[in-house]
Amino acid sequence: MGDKGTFLYEIWVARGSLLSGAALTMQLSLAVIAIGSFIGCFGGLGLVYGPAPLRLAIRSVVEVLRGVPVLVLILFCYYGLALFSIDVTAPAAGVIALSGFCAAHMSETFRGAVASIPVGQTEAAKAIGMRFWQRLTYVILPQAARRMLPPWVNTGVEIVKGTTLLSIIGVVELLLSTQQAIARNYLIIQFYLAAALIYIIINFSVSQLGAWLERRFAYFRY
Amino acid sequence: MASSDMSSEPLLRATNVHKRFDSVEVLKGIDLDVAQGEVVAIIGSSGSGKTTMLRCINLLEEYDDGEIHIDGETIGYRIVGGVRKRLRESAIADQRARIGMVFQGFNLFPHMTAEQNVMLGLTKVQKMPKAEARDRAVHWLDRVGLAERREHYPYQLSGGQQQRVAIARAVAMDPRLVLFDEVTSALDPELVAEVLSVMKSLAESGMTMLVVSHEMLFVRDVATRVVFMDGGRIAAEGPPAEVMGNPSSERLRSFLGRFHGLFG
Ligand SMILES: Nc1ncnc2c1ncn2[C@@H]1O[C@H](COP(=O)(O)OP(=O)(O)O)[C@@H](O)[C@H]1O
Ligand SMILES: [Mg+2]
Numbered sequence: 001m002g003d004k005g006t007f008l009y010e011i012w013v014a015r016g017s018l019l020s021g022a023a024l025t026m027q028l029s030l031a032v033i034a035i036g037s038f039i040g041c042f043g044g045l046g047l048v049y050g051p052a053p054l055r056l057a058i059r060s061v062v063e064v065l066r067g068v069p070v071l072v073l074i075l076f077c078y079y080g081l082a083l084f085s086i087d088v089t090a091p092a093a094g095v096i097a098l099s100g101f102c103a104a105h106m107s108e109t110f111r112g113a114v115a116s117i118p119v120g121q122t123e124a125a126k127a128i129g130m131r132f133w134q135r136l137t138y139v140i141l142p143q144a145a146r147r148m149l150p151p152w153v154n155t156g157v158e159i160v161k162g163t164t165l166l167s168i169i170g171v172v173e174l175l176l177s178t179q180q181a182i183a184r185n186y187l188i189i190q191f192y193l194a195a196a197l198i199y200i201i202i203n204f205s206v207s208q209l210g211a212w213l214e215r216r217f218a219y220f221r222y
Numbered sequence: 223m224a225s226s227d228m229s230s231e232p233l234l235r236a237t238n239v240h241k242r243f244d245s246v247e248v249l250k251g252i253d254l255d256v257a258q259g260e261v262v263a264i265i266g267s268s269g270s271g272k273t274t275m276l277r278c279i280n281l282l283e284e285y286d287d288g289e290i291h292i293d294g295e296t297i298g299y300r301i302v303g304g305v306r307k308r309l310r311e312s313a314i315a316d317q318r319a320r321i322g323m324v325f326q327g328f329n330l331f332p333h334m335t336a337e338q339n340v341m342l343g344l345t346k347v348q349k350m351p352k353a354e355a356r357d358r359a360v361h362w363l364d365r366v367g368l369a370e371r372r373e374h375y376p377y378q379l380s381g382g383q384q385q386r387v388a389i390a391r392a393v394a395m396d397p398r399l400v401l402f403d404e405v406t407s408a409l410d411p412e413l414v415a416e417v418l419s420v421m422k423s424l425a426e427s428g429m430t431m432l433v434v435s436h437e438m439l440f441v442r443d444v445a446t447r448v449v450f451m452d453g454g455r456i457a458a459e460g461p462p463a464e465v466m467g468n469p470s471s472e473r474l475r476s477f478l479g480r481f482h483g484l485f486g
Contacts, residue, residue: 123282124329124388128343128395129319131312138342142333220333221377 007190014181014191021177022198028095028173029160029202035099036159037152040106047111049132058107065104071165073097078169094166102159109151113144146217153210157203174198231294232257233430234279234399239288241274248274249285250454256399256432261425263441263462264434266451267477272434275451276401279432280323281314292320292398319347322392322400326407328384330376336363336387337372340394348395362390366420382413386420393424400424402433438481442466450474 002009011018046058065073078093088096117140125135167176178195182188234256241249248271256262264272277283279290281298290297297317299306309317330339340359344350350358363372366386368379376384385405392400402421406414418440425431425444435441441448441462448465450458458470469475 118329120325120327120329121331124323124325124331124391126282126315126318127280127321127323127325128391129315129347130343131315134346138346139331146333220375222332 005185007187010181010185010187011191011194014177014185017172017177017181018174018194018198021172021174022202024091024172025160025163025174025199026202028091028098028163028166028171029156031095032098032102032159032163033156035095036102036155037106039099039103040110043103043107044110044114047107048114062104062107065100066108070097070101070162071168073101074165074169090166090169090171093169094163094171098159098162098166101162102155105155105158106152109148109155110144112151113147114140116147117143146214146220149210149214149217153207156206156210160199160203160206231291233260233293234432235289235291235294236275236279237289237291239275239278239285239290241271241278241283241285248454249278251288252454252456254449254456256430258430259428260446261429261431261433261444262447262449263445264432264449264451265436265438265441265477266457270451271454272451273403276323276403276432276434279399280321280401281318282323284308292317315347319343319395320398322395322397324385324388324392324400324402324405326404328376328381328388328408330384330388330391332376335373335375336368336379336390339376339387340391343391343395358394359390362394363387365423366390367416380413381409382416385409385417389417389420389424393429399430399432402431402435404434404436406435406437436481438466438478450477452477 004010043058043062046054047062050058074094074097077088077097078090081088081093081096121139121143122135125139130139163171163173164175166173167179170176172180174195178191182191185191232255234254236252236254239249239252239254240247252271252275254262254275264275266272274283278285284298289299295317297309298314299308301307308314330336331342334342337356337359340362341352341355344355344358345352348355360369360372363369366389368383368386368390371379371383371387374383376387379387389405405421406417409417414437418437421431421433422440422444433441433445443462445462448458448460448462449456450465452473458465458474465474466478469478
């Protein structure tokens, strides 16, 4: 594996912590995307079909979450919640903050996708006697899902990148584990490049998954 | 469904239907009866309220005053303590299931094949078993001449074929009444005939139909009665030969004049 101080040697030494950092990055991203998308679906439903007060409430929350820098959200969840005697660990604070960010974007994505389905689709479904949830399940959502896919993948990629911000509150995800390795071996450029490569691999996988899903949904056209 | 004391009522009875969009009154008191088996054509210039009338009958639009009965039952509303109340979504859905509608723009579900389009209402609304629903869908797609195309998605079909699938989707539900809103207006001229011939064969099979159309030859040949709408009112009504052959008003004469040459 070469001599101490060479890149190959040092990365072999650091492999365990880098891999666990990468694993944590992926776990956090998955958790955030799952939670954020789930909440975002309801936020989006509320934005499209909810009564005016509910729409206004959701709209306000979405605007705040989208308007505030993600780092501020993270710091707020980590330090701010403690002020209200809510005890959260750093990873939990990070997941809450990023999920909020993700949910806000997904609400908007969902709303846009559902609103873009022509009103004639709803009317045709009504005309055969379908009820609200039936129309949603069988007519609107299958079509909206396809339109939601590209922005959803984008959001996923943003989330993966956004997890790097959690290094600031001490979550040892990929970036912080890289920085800790650099602190021992001073191979700054090489290790940041290695980390960048891993991020690219993760995000490339995400977008490939998205492309695969899009192909699966490509069986119909307009 | 039909209460016995109402048995003298026609299948559809609209009385004094008023509809406003904001301050503009679009329907100014429509009275219309359609008996079982009748094919009633609604003609009239653009903006006279034809589409709005059909949409009120199918409860896609709320109307402000008057009543619409299907088989003697008031649809869309009930009176509670002298006040009209819109029915619940589920009750409205049940009533809509008894009325079919075919739209100008087809509105097929693009993510479903022709067969799935026809089956959806059967399996989800009528809770029919899949196999039976498929048989029914195949039967109706065959009736509209598309048995070979049942695996096709809407984008793989011509406009005329799409509209025939939409007709199959509406009639497969076994509705009491089918509404047609200018169903050939969005079609290329050479595709109009195939859709009209399907409609003609439905009419001949005894289906009750309310048809908004500018196809005057079709109206003259197929309709049992013609209704001329003008400015939100019914301005003339009667058998096609009478209404179209001997127009009772200047407005009707000038409207029909646009289709000159058709009535010698
Ligand atoms: N959703 C709506 N909001 C406001 N005005 C409408 C709406 N739908 C129809 N109208 C108006 O109602 C009138 C009648 O329209 P419509 O029933 O579509 O007539 P037709 O089908 O006979 O052409 C028109 O003046 C139209 O502009
Ligand atoms: Mg119209």
